[in-house]
Amino acid sequence: MSIEIQQSSVKIPLVDSTALDLDAFIPIFHEWIRERRIEEELLIDVADYRHVPYGPGVVLIANEAHYALDGSGGTTGLLYSRRRDEVGDAKAAFREALLRAATAASLIENEASLGGILKFDPSRIEMRVMSRLTAPNTEETRLALEPVWSGLLSSVGFVGAELKPQSDPREAFGLALQSCAEAPDLARLLAAL
Amino acid sequence: MSKDNGVKSWVGQLGASISSDMAEEIDAFETNIKLRKAGKLDAKIFAEARLRRGAYGQRYDNGRRHDGSKTQELVYPSGDLVKGPETIWDAPGMMRIKSPMGIASNEQLETLADLAEEYSDGILHVTTRQEIQLHFVHIDTTPDIMRRLAAVGITTREACGNSVRNVTSCQYAGGCRTAPFDVTPYAKATTYFLLGHKDIQDFGRKFKISFSGCKTNPCGMAMFHDVGCIAVTKEVGGETKRGFEFYVGGGLGAVPFQAQLLDGFVPEEELLPLCQAVCRVFSRLGERKNRARARLKFVIKKLGIEEFRKVVAEERKIIPEDERWTTYLADLDSTNETPLRPGRPLEQSAIDAIDTPVQEEFASWRKHNIWPQPQTNYVTATVRLPLGDFTSEQVRKLTDITRKYTGNTVRFTIEQNLVVRHVSESDLPDFHEGLVAAGLCSPGASTIADIVACPGTDTCKLGISASRGLAAELEKKFSGGKHEDPEVEALHIKASGCFNSCSQHHVADLGFLGVSRIVDGRRIAHFQFVLGGEWANNGGAYGLAIGAYPSKRIPQVIDRTLAFWKKEREEGEDLKGFVARMGRAKIKKELDDLRKIPSYEEQPDFYTDWGDSREYTIGDLGTGECAGEVVSIVDFGLQDAERRLFEAQLDLEAGKTGAASVAAYKSMLTAAKALIMVFNIDIQEDADRVIADFRTHFHDTGRFHDPFAGAKFANYLLKRYESPPSIEDNDLAAREAIDEAQLFVEAAQGCYQRMQGDI
Known part of the structure; x- marks a missing residue:
């Protein structure tokens, strides 16, 4: 049975969050807009939240989604947050979110001005569905969505993935990859998607 | 999960938790969205409808954005569909959410957090009117946002547009040592009495109400x-009566006015009828066409306070009796907050038990972020929010803290922070520890490091300079610093992106408003420096405009100004007194070299603004939606001319006759330049260019000529250009210059209105 969701998000943590210099992302994201680096998106603006502790850092605002160097939840990484126009059912939406997040993370890893100092770690990947209407943070939702997300991870090279749901019921439903026997690196993940 | 027609929806989900009135209003708004999408509702009408529901436009919503080298089209999927004049449907917008008196319950905070995550960018922004704004919101999602807010008792109704805006009040009310009584129930009664009231539906402009507990703070x-x-209270027949000093006609913006006392003691039972009478007079006599003069302050200026007082008194007599004027008085305790935990003193042993590295942080936080309450052993704690921003995750951590230590509410402040009241002093170390874990423990509340900024060029369509970028830079500069001089530490900095004064820069010790200048053919972000405003005494005095300085030099401007003050001040002289004694000219001279601009080749980053790597431009300025009607860049320019004229009048009153003459002339040039922008957006500052273009487009064509006076007013400008005013001008010459400038600026307003087909 297909499950409809809205506002799926994927976060790919940084290997070393201390290497992150948020200041660098102001010109980088402006350049992405100027050069239309993400072809699938209408890139609109850069939102600067460097002053907010554990916040979204610097956000690239797009028509369908936002891309942030996010420090929430004790994990710093690239957060892709779909805002609208989901592509289909949960399976398709998760796949699309994972692809967009991995693509943006790859762009950052290869960003010349950063000199290759930022690397992402898919083995700690996190997923959320921000829409509390379509995916309230309940056991029922977990039973419905965990197999979909788990299946997607298996299909792109994650072996033995163990997922942990977000524990605070006030938060949006989410699953964090707690451990796995094998995880693809970013290049392999992108190739598999 | 409830469903409508098999599809999950918030209508079905929330059901009866929304009052029928609110549900009906929101449904009607959603219908308007559908009608607009179907082309059956005029864009201007829809724009007004969404504004009255708190849904504003945002920068770049005209589909154009300058990327630093050129303007790029933003091609949204919605194509030609617009949600207002030149406002593309799909473009992100801003949602303003009212919180009367700045009060929010835990449940309301958590709903706001959910909405920020789902529909915005995960950030809640506190405004200088004690509200919350969400940015980057799509118009299609606004009905659901409104429903989810309504379900927890929040409305966005009349958050924008020509209406009574969020009623603000002292954040300490009910826990304040200097207030004779708690103003909260009165502010609340005023809010809900006027919300949607028929007498406020036909204003020509917005209307703002505030409540203070005392005169000094x-x-x-x-x-x-x-x-x-x-x-205030008054002894009447041996009984202490509650009432209010009732001020009217204050306002900031391009032409700031101090409020005037309408009545020294309005008994509590007369509060609502008097508010209603003032609203009715404003609705009847307020300007409609000339938006630059449509606020209440201009009605009072025109009538004079004595005549205004008579008109209001007459109006009061004819208002039909309304039982709501007094019914709330029977239940004034309904807004009281009960502390969750018993009040106990903070013992030194508890402080000593704090880990050593944290002890210093705790002491620093406690120094400025704590406000002792009159209730024994209770304090109000300020949670300082840098630039007014906090995240959804921080909200949830905060409500964990309030549920554990204080109770059910917080209050947002006009300094873009929030306060948590009724904290038992003995709980402070643990309370602080919780804030540290949430990243909400910034010390220095209401100090020089606690900078207030409007959205500016970050998201506002009218922003000229990066007020938030500047504020972030200054905050870095002053945060964590130990200031040797407590008088410096106590200063306030406020930065606005334009002259509309959303940061309230006029009442800051160090205020800034965004302007721009062209140097060697390149536009450079500047801030006009407004020095020596008074934050105390309910915003008791406005600062003095010193001059415009490049945005990138503002930190130096501050350093230099403070050094000058510290060096030259007299014993016990505060900054306001120093500025008054020293005068503009001496301060300006002290800062003069900071106006210099390095060449582009020498220092290209000087040609960008704070927090933005793009080369600076004003090409992204859009059409404002401040009050439901369009505010074009020409309107802006004309308002700026009004401001300059106002400054000329101040100079004259201060006996600076030559400066008054010069300022009056500049106001004419500014008005002319504003009109020229219709034909030439990049018109430069210099008088030769302005006059040449004015002749070409307005004088020689007769476009500027008054229907009755012909070329008379245009010739005032041309005459002044041929024979410019002198700093030596005497009183008579200055008065003549101001009179002519007044007529010229009004003629410019009239000309622009004719051009728009308004007349």
Whole structure:
């Protein structure tokens, strides 16, 4: 049975969050807009939240989604947050979110001005569905969505993935990859998607 | 999960938790969205409808954005569909959410957090009117946002547009040592009495009300509100009566006015009928066409306070009796908050038990972020929010803290922070520890490091300079610093992106408003420096405009100014007194070299603004939606001319006759330049260019000529250009210059209105 969701998000943590210099992302994201680096998106603006502790850092605002160097939840990484126009059912939406997040993370890893100092770690990947209407943070939702997300991870090279749901019921439903026997690196993940 | 027609929806989900009135209003708004999408509702009408529901436009919503080298089209999927004039449907917008008196419950905070995550960018922004704004919101999602807010008792109704805006009040009300009584129930009654009231539906402009508990502290800011109420008591027949000093006609913006006292003691039972009478007079006599003069302050300026007082008194007599005027008085305790935990003192042993590295942080936080309450052993704690921003995750951590230590509410402040009241002193170390874990423990509340900024060029369509970028830079500069001089530490900095004064820069010790200048053919972000405003005494005095300085030099401007003050001040002289004694000219001279601009080749980053790597431009300025009607860049320019004229009048009153003459001439040039922008957006500052273009487009074509006076007013400008005013001008010459400038600026307003087909 297909499950409809809205506002799926994927976060790919940084290997070393201390290497992150948020200041660098102001010109980088402006350049992405100027050069239309993400072809699938209408890139609109850069939102600067460097002053907010554990916040979204610097956000690239797009028509369908936002891309942030996010420090929430004790994990710093690239957060892709779909805002609208989901592509289909949960399976398709998760796949699309994972692809967009991995693509943006790859762009950052290869960003010349950063000199290759930022690397992402898919083995700690996190997923959320921000829409509390379509995916309230309940056991029922977990039973419905965990197999979909788990299946997607298996299909792109994650072996033995163990997922942990977000524990605070006030938060949006989410699953964090707690451990796995094998995880693809970013290049392999992108190739598999 | 409830469903409508098999599809999950918030209508079905929330059901009866929304009152039928609110549900009906929101449904009607959603219908408007559908009608607009179907082309069956005029864009301007829809724009007004969404504004009255708190849905604003945002920068770049005209589909154009300058990327630093050229303007790029933003091609949205919605194509030609617009949600207002030149406002593309799909473009992100801003949602303003009212919180009367700045009060929010835990449940309301958590709903706001959910909405920020789902529909915005995960950030809640506190405004200088004690509200919350969400940015980057799509118009299609606004009905659901409104429903989810309505389900927890929040409305966005009349958050924008020509209406009574969020009623503000002292954040300490009910827990304040200097207030004779708690103003909260009165502010609440005023809010809900006027919300949607028929007498406020036909205003020509917005209307702002505030409540203060006392005259001295800067909480309610009565002096710059349309209506400002200050709590007072009076002995009547051996009984202490509650009432209010009732001020009217204050306002900031391009032409700031101090409020005037309408009545020294309005008994509590007369508060609502008097507010209603003032609203009715404003609705009847307020300007409609000339938006630059449509606020209540201009009605009072025109009539004079004595005549205005008579008109209001006459109006009061004819208003039909309304039982709501007094019914709330029977239940004034309904807004009281009960502390969750018993009040106990903080013992030194508890402080000593704090880990050593944290002890210093705790002491620093406690020094400025704590406000002792009159209730024994209770304090109010300020949670300082850098630039007014906090995240959804921080909200949830905060409500964990309030549920554990204090109770059910917080209050947002006009300094873009929030306060948690009724904290038992003995709980402070643990309370602080919780804030540290949430990243909400910034010390220095209400100090020089606690900078207020409007959205500016970050998201506002009208922003000229990066007020938030500047504020972030200054905050870095001053945060964590140990200031040797406590008088410096106590200063306030406020930065606005334009002259509309959303940061309230006029009442800051160090205020800034965004402007721009062209140097060698390149535009450079600047800030006009407004020095020596008074934050205390309800915003008791406005600062003095010193001059415009490049944005990138503002930190130096501050350093230099403070050094000058510290070096030259007299014993016990505060900054305001120093500025008054020293005068503009001497201060300006002290800062003069900071106006210099390095060449582009030498320092290209000087040609960008704070927090933005793009080369600076004003090409992204859009059409404002401040009050439901369009505010074009020409309107802006004309308002700026009004401001300059106002400054000329101040100079004259201060006996600076030559400066008054010069300022009056500049106001004419500014008005002319504003009109020229219709034909030439990049018109430069210099008088030769302005006059040449004015002749070409307005004088020689007769476009500027008055229907009755012909070329008379245009010739005032041309005459002044041929024979410019002198700094030596005497009183007579200055008065003549101001009179002519007044007529010229009004003629410019009339010309622009004719051009728009308004006349």
